[in-house]
Amino acid sequence: MTTAPEVPATPAQLDFLELEITSRCQLTCDSHCYAQAGPTKDHGSMTVGDWRRVLDDAAQLGVKTVQLIGGEPTLHPNFTELLSHALYNGLRVQVYSNLYRVRAEHWDLFEDPGVGLGTSYYSDDPAEHDAITGRKGSHGSTRANIVEAVRRGIPLKVGIIHMNPGQRSEEARAEMEALGVQRVKVDRARAVGNAAKTVGLPSTSELCGKCADGKAAVLPDGTVSPCVLGRFLPAGSVKAGGLMSVLAGQEWRRVAASIPRQLREGCTPDEDSCMPSPGVSMGCNPDQDGSDCSPAETEACNPAYDD
Numbered sequence: 001m002t003t004a005p006e007v008p009a010t011p012a013q014l015d016f017l018e019l020e021i022t023s024r025c026q027l028t029c030d031s032h033c034y035a036q037a038g039p040t041k042d043h044g045s046m047t048v049g050d051w052r053r054v055l056d057d058a059a060q061l062g063v064k065t066v067q068l069i070g071g072e073p074t075l076h077p078n079f080t081e082l083l084s085h086a087l088y089n090g091l092r093v094q095v096y097s098n099l100y101r102v103r104a105e106h107w108d109l110f111e112d113p114g115v116g117l118g119t120s121y122y123s124d125d126p127a128e129h130d131a132i133t134g135r136k137g138s139h140g141s142t143r144a145n146i147v148e149a150v151r152r153g154i155p156l157k158v159g160i161i162h163m164n165p166g167q168r169s170e171e172a173r174a175e176m177e178a179l180g181v182q183r184v185k186v187d188r189a190r191a192v193g194n195a196a197k198t199v200g201l202p203s204t205s206e207l208c209g210k211c212a213d214g215k216a217a218v219l220p221d222g223t224v225s226p227c228v229l230g231r232f233l234p235a236g237s238v239k240a241g242g243l244m245s246v247l248a249g250q251e252w253r254r255v256a257a258s259i260p261r262q263l264r265e266g267c268t269p270d271e272d273s274c275m276p277s278p279g280v281s282m283g284c285n286p287d288q289d290g291s292d293c294s295p296a297e298t299e300a301c302n303p304a305y306d307d
Contacts, residue, residue, distance in 0.1 A: 011247035012256065014063045018217035018228050020044075021051060021082065022071040026100050028134035037071040044220020048078040050239065052085050054218055057243035059089035067118070069096040069228060071220075074106055087114050094118055094157075099145035100138055107152065116155035119146065123168040124175040132163055150180045157183040212256035216247065226255055233258065 023041035058066055066086050073079055074097055086093045095110065096118040102110075110117055121142065123129040129139035149156045158176045162169040169186050176184045212226035222239040224246045225231045235255040236246035246252055 009248040011061060011244045012212075012216075012252060013214065014058070014061055014216055014247070015214040016065050016067070017054075017058050017063045017215070018067045018069055019051065019054065019082075020069050020071070020217060020219045020228055021046070021073050021079070022076045023220050024075045025070055025072040025098065026075075026135060027072075027098055027138060029132065041071065042220075043071075043076055044222075046218075046220060046222050046239075048081060050222065051078070051082050054238055054243050055082070055086050055089055055091065057238075058086075059091060061244065061247070063091060065092040065094060067094040067096055072098050072100070074101075074103070080105070080109065083109055083115070087112060092116070098133075098138070099142045099149070100135070101141065102145050102148070107148070110149070110154050111152055116157070117149055118157045118159065120159050120161055121146070121172055121176060122161060122163065124171045125168050128168060129172075146176070146181065147179060156181055157185070160184065160186045162186060162188045212252075212259055216243075218243070224252070226259060230255075230259070 022043040023037045024039065024043060025037040025041070026039060028038045055066065068079070068083060068086075070076070073095060076082070083093055083095070092114050094116045099117070099119045109115060119142065121129070122132045123139075126139040129142075130136050133139075146156065146158065158181050160169050160172050160176070173184050173186055210227075211230040215227055217225050217228045217230070218238055219225060219228075219231060222237040223231075223234045224236050224238060224243065225233055226235070233255045235252040236249055238246060240246075
């Protein structure tokens with residue numbers, strides 16, 4: 001008796017892929033960083049070759065946009081090489097940076113038509129902003145680089161993460177709009193990473209039904225999760241056979257099925273990232289971008305992560 005050959009499973013389709021290339025960040029964001037990043041953290045165990053293969057796989061899978069996030073992605077020693085390799089593969093790139101420090105050569109990269117920026121902001125009050133990031137002077141540096149990005153015409157999304165009662169979140173939104181930022185969203189902190197210490201334990205309900213829905217993330221050790229905020233739901237490792245094998249695997253299907261499709265009241269996902277929602281007070285929007293020690297950027301799976 002002959003046995004029919006096993007038909008390989010088809011990898012899940014992705015439009016948006018978050019690549020958390022480092023856990024190092026100049027900021028600490030002790031109260032909310034989803035990645036628990038900071039100045040003493042490392043870049044993880046993924047080699048530059050590993051990341052390049054992930055980018056190659058992403059292009060073959062038909063991914064439209066990759067997001068380089070962290071930690072602070074520009075601190076990775078191979079940041080320029082990885083961004084360039086993504087563009088070489090025809091991928092759009094979003095760099096989610098805290099914009100605390102921007103090198104001259106990085107501004108040149110950011111002006112490429114295939115590149116956009118995302119960042120997080122907390123308050124129009126410097127003292128309040130700096131208290132949240134854990135770094136004195138971070139407000140002035142980030143604000144100045146937001147102004148510079150607008151001046152250069154670089155596509156920019158700003159996510160304002162609401163942390164505390166009385167926080168000047170709406171004033172921060174008004175400030176960003178007055179500076180000429182076209183895409184500004186407000187979201188609450190998610191119970192992931194540092195925020196789990198104060199907000200509550202991680203839950204799939206925090207993902208607004210959008211993570212794993214055309215989106216995925218690769219973490220600094222090669223773990224694949226439905227999004228950076230869904231890091232508590234590992235689905236495999238790219239080191240074991242590549243991104244395609246993980247997305248074609250049973251564990252990925254199980255993880256994706258565990259995320260409720262229904263969106264909670266106040267949840268407005270309709271962008272592209274895997275973070276929970278911006279724009280609606282205390283709402284949830286996971287869908288398209290994020291990074292730096294701060295989440296908040298795209299509507300629906302977007303602002304609510306920080307590192």
